[in-house]
Amino acid sequence: MNNGSESKIIDGRKLAKKIEREVKEDADQLRAQGVIPCLASILVGDDAASKLYISLKHRACDRAGILAKDYHLPSETSQGELTELIERLNQDDEVHAILVQLPLPESINEQEVMETIDPSKDADGFHPFNMGRLLIGNEGLVPCTPRGIIRALDEYQVNVEGKHAVVVGHSNVVGKPMAAMLLNRNATVSVCHVYTQDLNKFTSQADILIVATGVKHLIREDMVKEGSIIFDVGITEENGKIYGDVDYENVIERASLITPVPGGVGPVTVSILLEHVIKACRSSIKN
Numbered sequence: 256m257n258n259g260s261e262s263k264i265i266d267g268r269k270l271a272k273k274i275e276r277e278v279k280e281d282a283d284q285l286r287a288q289g290v291i292p293c294l295a296s297i298l299v300g301d302d303a304a305s306k307l308y309i310s311l312k313h314r315a316c317d318r319a320g321i322l323a324k325d326y327h328l329p330s331e332t333s334q335g336e337l338t339e340l341i342e343r344l345n346q347d348d349e350v351h352a353i354l355v356q357l358p359l360p361e362s363i364n365e366q367e368v369m370e371t372i373d374p375s376k377d378a379d380g381f382h383p384f385n386m387g388r389l390l391i392g393n394e395g396l397v398p399c400t401p402r403g404i405i406r407a408l409d410e411y412q413v414n415v416e417g418k419h420a421v422v423v424g425h426s427n428v429v430g431k432p433m434a435a436m437l438l439n440r441n442a443t444v445s446v447c448h449v450y451t452q453d454l455n456k457f458t459s460q461a462d463i464l465i466v467a468t469g470v471k472h473l474i475r476e477d478m479v480k481e482g483s484i485i486f487d488v489g490i491t492e493e494n495g496k497i498y499g500d501v502d503y504e505n506v507i508e509r510a511s512l513i514t515p516v517p518g519g520v521g522p523v524t525v526s527i528l529l530e531h532v533i534k535a536c537r538s539s540i541k542n
């Protein structure tokens with residue numbers, strides 16, 4: 256790859272390392288005050304991808320000086336049992352942040368589970384209280400992936416005000432909170448999804464394009480605007496290889512900035528989670 260295209264690449268691993276260093280300093284400071292920042296994570300069942308993601312998070316916690324308490328429950332765990340554990344962790348002063356790995360088994364109502372987490376310990380920012388706050392412009396504990404994308408935009412000194420930002424995917428974990436964060440920064444926001452007719456019409460007008468669908472190489476070169484900034488949130492694993500939602504090799508020619516997969520949005524997401532543990536830990540001390 257020539258230097259021209261290299262300067263376009265948003266290196267997520269590098270940015271994640273930078274964020275981790277900041278978190279480590281904060282964690283060291285808290286430890287010096289006698290407080291050990293602690294994340295409790297709950298995994299229900301044995302999904303291979305979930306196990307991998309949880310281990311990525313734990314390793315990042317270790318590097319940053321955050322204590323990771325791991326709760327691995329069998330797939331037959333009932334909603335009541337899971338709720339009981341969360342309520343216990345809500346009460347535990349040594350636990351500052353709680354994460355329940357998604358997806359949960361079919362028999363468990365994810366939304367109800369999210370609502371049992373104390374909003375002040377909500378590491379993922381998925382609680383309706385924190386989502387509601389986000390919508391009115393109060394970004395405390397907010398979903399990590401969109402928060403990481405905002406951090407990357409800041410890092411590259413991209414001002415989104417007045418720009419056309421197009422979000423493809425309207426999930427509760429990425430698309431919707433992403434749209435809210437962009438609106439909070441006065442972007443003109445379009446949200447597209449699986450029911451959108453003529454997707455190309457929207458994507459080709461995007462100054463900033465964020466794609467979170469899980470559809471391998473959905474976005475092709477002819478669908479993006481020259482000079483646009485592109486974030487690829489998708490991860491599809493096929494025969495041991497990981498693909499994003501963007502046909503990166505070809506789309507990069509047209510982009511002014513673009514995230515690769517892997518090594519883009521994913522690692523930044525994990526480092527933002529660490530930031531949230533520190534945030535939750537600090538606000539628990541104030542009270």
Ligand SMILES: Nc1nc(=O)c2c([nH]1)NC[C@@H]1CN(c3ccc(C(=O)N[C@@H](CCC(=O)O)C(=O)O)cc3)C=[N+]21
Pocket residue numbers: 308311354355356357358379399490497516517518519520521522523524525
């Ligand atoms: N409560 C909850 N919170 C989450 O934040 C959450 C979740 N549930 N469920 C699953 C998704 C997925 N997710 C990823 C995080 C990092 C990478 C990541 O760092 N990926 C590496 C590649 C790792 C690999 O797949 O080998 C990369 O993109 O470079 C990927 C995926 C967090 N999630």
